[in-house]
Amino acid sequence: MGRIIAIDYGKKRTGLAVSDPLKIIAGGLTTLSSHEVIPYLKDYVEKQDVELFILGEPRQMNYQPSENRTRARQFKEKLRKAIPTIDIRWVDERFTSVLAHQAMREGGLKKKQRQNKELVDELSATILLQTYLETIRK
Secondary structure, three states: OOEEEEEEOOOOEEEEEEEOOOOOOEEEEEEEEHHHHHHHHHHHHHHOOEEEEEEEEOEOOOOOEOOOHHHHHHHHHHHHHHOOOOEEEEEEOOOHHHHHHHHHHHOOOOHHHHOOHHHHHHHHHHHHHHHHHHHHHO
C-alpha cells in the first residue's frame, strides 16, 4: 500500500506531510525551499511507495483563486513531468494555516515558536493531509 504525500506549496517555502502506509495518520515530513521540493520528492519516491500527491489548492474565502494559484499550477505541471507515474489531486487548502496556528496555541507553543514559518507550513500540510484521509475514509 502506497503512502500519500500532501504538498502545501508556497512562493518561498513548501510544507510536506506523509501518510502511513494504511492511510490512517498524517505526519509532518519537512519544509523545504520551494525550488528544492521536486528533487526531494523524486528521491523520496525512489525509496518509499507513494501512490498519490495531494496539492493544496490556493483559494480565497469566496472560492476565487488566490494569488498563489498560478505558481501552484506551474508547480503541479513541473511535478507531473518530473514524476509522471504518480497522480496529483487538488485539495482545498483554505483555513489550513489558521488551523495550524490554532493547534500550535492549543499545544502550548510559545509565541516565538508559533512564528516559525517552516513549522507552520509543515503543520499546514499535515492538516491538509489528515483532512483528506478522513474524507476518503467516509
